[in-house]
Amino acid sequence: MSDVQLRLENVSAGYGRTTVLRDVDLEVHTGSVVALLGSNGAGKTTLLRVASGLLRPDAGRVLVGEAEVTRVAPNARARAGVCLIPEGRGVFRGMSVRENLLLQIPPWEKDKSFDLALETFPALKDRLGELAGRLSGGQQQMLALSRAFLAKPSLVMLDEVSMGLAPVVVDQIFESLHTLASSGTALLVVEQYVERALQMSDHVYLLNHGQVAFSGRPSELDEDEVIRGYLGHELNTPDVSSAS
Template sequence: MTNIVEQRVGDSGVEGGPAALNIIDLTAGYGRTTVLRGVSLRVPRGTVAALVGPNAAGKTTLMRVASGLLPPMSGSVQMAGRDVTREAPHRRARSGLSLIPEGRAVYKSLTVRENLLMQAPRGGVDLAIEAASSSFPVLGKRLHQKAGTLSGGEQQMLALTAAYVRNPSLILVDEVSLGLAPIIVDRIFDFLLELASRGAALLIVDQYVTKALGMADHAYVLRRGSIVFDGAPNALLESDLFEQYLGTA
């Protein structure tokens, strides 16, 4: 088997300063069940990291800990050099974190416009509508339609646009492509690249592993709750690990 690639990124991001996300020696789980064991990873500012691995490896658990939805058993979570391990999700959101979870994170009883209004900074709804219409023209035609009546792909577009208008510095993307048609998936990945181009740091978990690796600056493989690869995406694609754990992805 190919050796684990040790190409760790330092604490400083692309433009200097602390990483947007730094997870250190994290152990976490549910009740007496340990899911993550001694996990460390970092996402420097302005970069994209792909977190990949087989089913039940612990990827969503890591996202829940990083966003504050699940407290860790041990270890720490830092955002921009600040320890947020015990901070609630809303506090992390105020500090620039945005979680785009599996499923459709929209207010289904509200219209598209009202959803954008809920997420936009004060006085920024017009810019939010412009961003939605520019990135996903179909949303511009559905502004007065209830979000719950949108297709699955349109709801995911709305969730992504809501994250865009908050102008986050760190975005956690957890399986946004589930259940979507390939053409919609392509549009969503293009949009994620646009978010990255604005300087946000992205940590991506997705079933389309090669797509995620194709846009990533760094790759991590999680297996049975532990990091077994930490290095360049191209190195992962060429390694035995990819075929062993991800060859059918």
């Protein structure tokens, strides 16, 4: 049996006549943490949308485990263990925290308790009756991230979950990601904090203009090269000549 949770094979995708991803190959193995890095517009969010089923590729294949899911709907992929935490506050602002948590438990899960989310994010315990829209940005992100624990997925994909948060909240978010990874859940992480993403990752993919410019261990990357990419400069394939 394959230990690959997610595989993209020669995937090209875009919007209308605009091609964003070009011949992308990517793998996320069981229990691993994979960082997906690149400058703005490199195609990171588009790749996550293809992997989750929100966007159908123009070419190539998507596999979850050993099953091809290229044309499978997002809800079926979720049932297969795929969970996407999108950029922004993915909560129902007009509903209470309790109602949001209950909605995050999929119907096929026998355990209908959301205690695990409250253990992971204690700040939500005293706010169960509050409207989600009245929470702070950090608390809303914690609420959105709760789905990664309550849905019991085998693969969680995270798109800039620390965006716009205070440093102390970012620390709490990353602590929760470490907890998730230590439980054996595979993670595919798009993250603005490059250094922190590299520290927790087993493998890194670097996207440049929709193509994979680098694939390898974090220790093989020239971090300065990545930072220059985040500042909007042209990305070159990192120098790995000194890697062991």
